[in-house]
Amino acid sequence: MCIFCKIINKEIPASIIYEDEDVCAILDVAQVTEGHTLVMPKDHFESILDCPPVLLSKIISVTQMLSKDIVSKLNAKGVNVLTNAKEAAGQSVMHFHIHIIPRYTEDDGLILKFRGNPTPDVAKIEKILKK
């Protein structure tokens, strides 16, 4: 059984901040920023790629509700909501979870950089579009 399933089954203690029949949310032990939260389905799915759409809708609704609450209660200036799917994307626990990372300043613990091409390559974009 994976570590998140054990937390959901209350076999391992965690700071659970929300729970209903399908969804569970805990404070991440790493606390990248203050209030860093993980929202996950109670059933084990590996990532967003194999989570059933109806359940995913419920998880994202809970994520929105908690994001609003966390931003307001912790006086955050903003929030990043993200999920990593598979190792190549940085997923470390193979139980689907969405990160809520409240933001306070630009150098508050999360480094998120989009290294895009400043000059759009139209031919390349058309090739990708065809795929």
Ligand SMILES: [Zn+2]
């Ligand atoms: Zn699991």
